[in-house]
Amino acid sequence: MDKYCNYIIVGQGIAGTVLGQTLLDQNKSVLIIDDLSLSNASRIAAGLYNPIVFKRLVKSWMIDDLLPVMNKFYTDAEQLLNYKFYFERKIVKPFAEAHERALWQKKVNEEVGKYLSNDIHYDFLKDIIYNPLGVSEVLSGGNLKIEIFLDLFREYFKRENILLEEKINYNELMVNENNVVYKNISADKVIFCEGFKTIDNPYFSWLPFKLTKGEVITIKIPNAIIPDQFVINKGVFILPLGNGMYKAGATYEWNDLSEHPTEKGKEELMDKLNKVIKLPFEIIDHQAGIRPTVIDRRPLLGIHPKHKSLAVFNGLGTKGVMLAPYFAKHFADYLDKKNVLNKEVDINRFIK
Numbered sequence: 001m002d003k004y005c006n007y008i009i010v011g012q013g014i015a016g017t018v019l020g021q022t023l024l025d026q027n028k029s030v031l032i033i034d035d036l037s038l039s040n041a042s043r044i045a046a047g048l049y050n051p052i053v054f055k056r057l058v059k060s061w062m063i064d065d066l067l068p069v070m071n072k073f074y075t076d077a078e079q080l081l082n083y084k085f086y087f088e089r090k091i092v093k094p095f096a097e098a099h100e101r102a103l104w105q106k107k108v109n110e111e112v113g114k115y116l117s118n119d120i121h122y123d124f125l126k127d128i129i130y131n132p133l134g135v136s137e138v139l140s141g142g143n144l145k146i147e148i149f150l151d152l153f154r155e156y157f158k159r160e161n162i163l164l165e166e167k168i169n170y171n172e173l174m175v176n177e178n179n180v181v182y183k184n185i186s187a188d189k190v191i192f193c194e195g196f197k198t199i200d201n202p203y204f205s206w207l208p209f210k211l212t213k214g215e216v217i218t219i220k221i222p223n224a225i226i227p228d229q230f231v232i233n234k235g236v237f238i239l240p241l242g243n244g245m246y247k248a249g250a251t252y253e254w255n256d257l258s259e260h261p262t263e264k265g266k267e268e269l270m271d272k273l274n275k276v277i278k279l280p281f282e283i284i285d286h287q288a289g290i291r292p293t294v295i296d297r298r299p300l301l302g303i304h305p306k307h308k309s310l311a312v313f314n315g316l317g318t319k320g321v322m323l324a325p326y327f328a329k330h331f332a333d334y335l336d337k338k339n340v341l342n343k344e345v346d347i348n349r350f351i352k
């Protein structure tokens with residue numbers, strides 16, 4: 001055998017990248033296998049993180065635990081890779097109805113209020129944004145420039161000689177009781193981080209995904225600038241990319257799971273944007289991807305019920321940026337026998 005490592009990780013989306021780096025931080029050896037052409041969900045995502053669920057104006061699941069781990073992971077990664085890709089931004093909420101504004105004013109006095117601004121602005125970007133009922137802001141939100149983050153980590157993993165750029169061939173995986181052998185590499189475990197492609201994985205295709213396609217567009221608004229410190233969110237998000245360009249999205253589609261952008265998706269986004277932006281805009285780009293969403297909307301972590309040398313880290317759904325750092329640490333500690341898995345994310349919840 002030519003090579004040995006503690007873990008082979010399959011997939012270098014946000015899940016595999018964050019888990020890989022977390023394991024390296026814990027002095028484990030890893031090899032990452034990734035074929036970029038199989039899924040672009042992480043690469044097209046806007047990378048937003050938002051501590052609030054707008055529909056009910058409540059805190060996002062586990063947010064008080066997720067935020068500190070996320071902040072530390074991405075700022076440490078910026079130092080490691082010597083690049084700024086993690087930004088705090090104010091998520092601006094223009095009110096669509098008077099009762100939404102009233103609910104906001106009530107919630108600022110509750111526990112969730114630590115993530116909500118007290119102020120309501122009636123003249124926010126009034127030449128660009130429809131804003132008859134005022135806007136307020138979510139605090140402690142922001143975004144990860146996720147494609148840059150993944151590219152820089154890919155270069156880093158290559159330099160460290162721990163990246164194999166290919167599609168894993170499941171037939172060449174020799175699964176033993178206490179280890180796995182793939183080609184000339186042996187490892188204690190393989191951890192699959194294949195995003196929605198896990199539906200083709202012979203060991204984990206039984207996991208109950210309820211996949212969601214999403215489409216985003218890149219637009220240009222000539223002669224107007226929404227400053228970089230804001231993200232606008234009113235049924236559709238508008239994220240400044242710089243140079244007068246914005247990413248806008250996203251759609252949610254459960255029936256058509258092709259990875260291609262559609263006319264229907266584009267029209268839906270344009271309709272929503274026309275209700276928010278007063279000025280004409282041009283569409284520069286249009287992309288689609290498949291989110292690895294799960295029937296109970298919780299991540300999927302665990303070891304295969306029969307093959308103890310196979311594991312999965314997946315199901316990050318619509319919130320890969322927020323969930324990955326906390327649950328990568330949680331999973332790495334579990335693999336090191338330092339904790340037990342949170343039952344809400346353990347794949348055992350689906351085993352009768």
Ligand SMILES: Cc1cc2nc3c(=O)[nH]c(=O)nc-3n(C[C@H](O)[C@H](O)[C@H](O)COP(=O)(O)OP(=O)(O)OC[C@H]3O[C@@H](n4cnc5c(N)ncnc54)[C@H](O)[C@@H]3O)c2cc1C
Nearest residue numbers: 011013014015035038039042047048168195214319320321
């Ligand atoms: C339109 C859209 C907008 C989104 N916006 C946001 C957002 O603003 N904020 C947020 O947090 N999340 C967002 N998401 C969700 C986010 O994209 C997902 O949570 C995240 O991408 C899941 O990451 P992953 O690493 O599990 O999967 P993926 O990103 O799918 O990565 C899997 C990787 O594994 C590779 N791979 C798969 N199978 C194999 C194999 N057999 N062999 C080798 N390589 C393999 C793939 O090519 C890919 O590189 C959005 C998603 C979409 C579609």
